[in-house]
Amino acid sequence: EPEVTQTPSHQVTQMGQEVILRCVPISNHLYFYWYRQILGQKVEFLVSFYNNEISEKSEIFDDQFSVERPDGSNFTLKIRSTKLEDSAMYFCASSEGTANSYEQYFGPGTRLTVT
């Protein structure tokens, strides 16, 4: 069964450093998403991406964040200058994007620890 994959599973970085989190969505899916889950808190939406551009973003997704689909398979989230409060589990998700598709399929997550 196709699945969303994410690398790395765990990333440790120092405050102020840039990190890139990588995702490979399910191959025939058209919409891609990033969510995050701070330890013990809700899963929060960050951004959605369709047709090579951001289609929606939350107030969390400020100028330090960016997303990119550098090729036909990868989808990345870049955090330019990490802060302690960026420590969280980051989930990538994808959905088909057809008229009758509604559910999003999530990857296993990348645990980001900012020290």
Place this chain on the structure above:
Amino acid sequence: AQSVAQPEDQVNVAEGNPLTVKCTYSVSGNPYLFWYVQYPNRGLQFLLKYITGDNLVKGSYGFEAEFNKSQTSFHLKKPSALVSDSALYFCAVRDPQDTGRRALTFGSGTRLQVQP
């Protein structure tokens, strides 16, 4: 703005007994509703969804959920719990009235503990 409430942080049930995990929602129109399950150190796995039609929807692993519009609820149920069902369960909503918005809004999660 859309929101989801899961009023119970934890639900404990004995194996073989029926289980219910509660969820209520708030959206401007008719909602799209979802349940996801998260096992330790794993991502969110899709269980089931309600989009339209029959209020009782069936999903993976024997789970089902009932959409109740008057009570704005979408409770997750299973007739007979298994120890392996122990996990964190998230309810999520999407407001289809906002056509540009596909983001899911999640509840805070309910930890289900099934005792042998």
